[in-house]
Amino acid sequence: MHEKFEQLDSNKKLKIIEAALEEFSTYDFQHASTNRIVKNAGIGKGMLFYYFNSKKDLYTYLMHYCLDRIYSQMVSQLETAIQEAKGDFIERYYVTARLKSEYMGEEPHVFNFMSSLILQDFAELPNDIQQKVNTLQQQAYDLLYKDIDLSLFKNDIDSEKALNLVKWSLDGYQQELEQKLKGEQIISINLKEYWDEFYEYLNLLKKVYYQ
């Protein structure tokens, strides 16, 4: 299908993919512009349609590209990280959030594209894409929630609700962190500071929810 494109020098390939991902993250399919994509990718208009049959073909390629990439990179990492956290849900969610943050730093285009994808009407996506997304979400969910040690929680609280509250708390901190980092330059010293602060919140959560 895309032999010509796959045979390309990987730098050039990446540049085209990133330009396209950025365009499709910013505009929905209809309003995304192949002209802007080729301009940002630094290639002539003709090449895009030499590699891909159509705009739709490119879009479909990108969906599979991102899903496969996330799958191959995230699942194994998540597996080992969660294994280390054992049955401690707070630790589990912490390492998950941290992995997510790191991935967002490494591959922002992939991340943003996937974010905009799942915001769309799920039913409009091709079946194979829907299936891949479902599989991925199911796997992540299983890893996070299977064999949690509920005995860590205080006896007199509803542990199911407590799990949600922990989740929302850490999601909230993460969102705030993202917002902060948008404003300033990302200096790794600051970053360490933030992760330290994260850890303090973690300890507070353990203090109030665990016995």
Place this chain on the structure above:
Amino acid sequence: MHEKFEQLDSNKKLKIIEAALEEFSTYDFQHASTNRIVKNAGIGKGMLFYYFNSKKDLYTYLMHYCLDRIYSQMVSQLETAIQEAKGDFIERYYVTARLKSEYMGEEPHVFNFMSSLILQDFAELPNDIQQKVNTLQQQAYDLLYKDIDLSLFKNDIDSEKALNLVKWSLDGYQQELEQKLKGEQIISINLKEYWDEFYEYLNLLKKVYYQ
């Protein structure tokens, strides 16, 4: 400036405003289409430019319209709601979240437009708009955080961090609720169920953070 528009029958006025708000919530200023606005508002193209000088003029009008509306409707309600909650931060945040949800149900177009507004680069907005937004945010912040009774919290926890954790927890629940309500028809019975559940979460939060 817009005498002709203001003199309009209020139903017609509202229909135009809502069509425009929806368009500007969906697309950024450049890609919003006056053609779609007049089509959705059910008026001829000429009328829009009879009421407003230009697309930009309409956009500016909408920003002021929404800010004034939110200001006049929210601030007083928030004031009395928070007074009832006294120094109890968890109660304060609960009533705030509830007000926000109710407003979103009543005026979704205004709400969505404002959401998309503040996601933009703040610096690009006109100065008077920036000022209005700042005033509004400051007032809401003051109402929420002034004279909180910190003695309600357990002694051995960092109350500043606890405030954030409570905030993130309730934000998280609210977001999940919104997502759920998008899927199904909004039946007021369900809605009651959700607010009851919200209250259970509230009690759990009080149990773990308050002494």
Place this chain on the structure above:
DNA sequence: TAAATATTGACCACAGTGGTCTACATGTGT
């Protein structure tokens, strides 16, 4: 050197743009 392949961007027919203006409908005061 010739053939094969990679690459470009001018070009196409067309869709959509913000905004104008003419022609007509409706109302108002006499």
Place this chain on the structure above:
DNA sequence: ACACATGTAGACCACTGTGGTCAATATTTA
């Protein structure tokens, strides 16, 4: 009944941008 002001629609304008093509070239390969 009429004249005049105001309200309204949408055809129309010049223009920008669209996805996609293709003939012309540059580059690689044999």
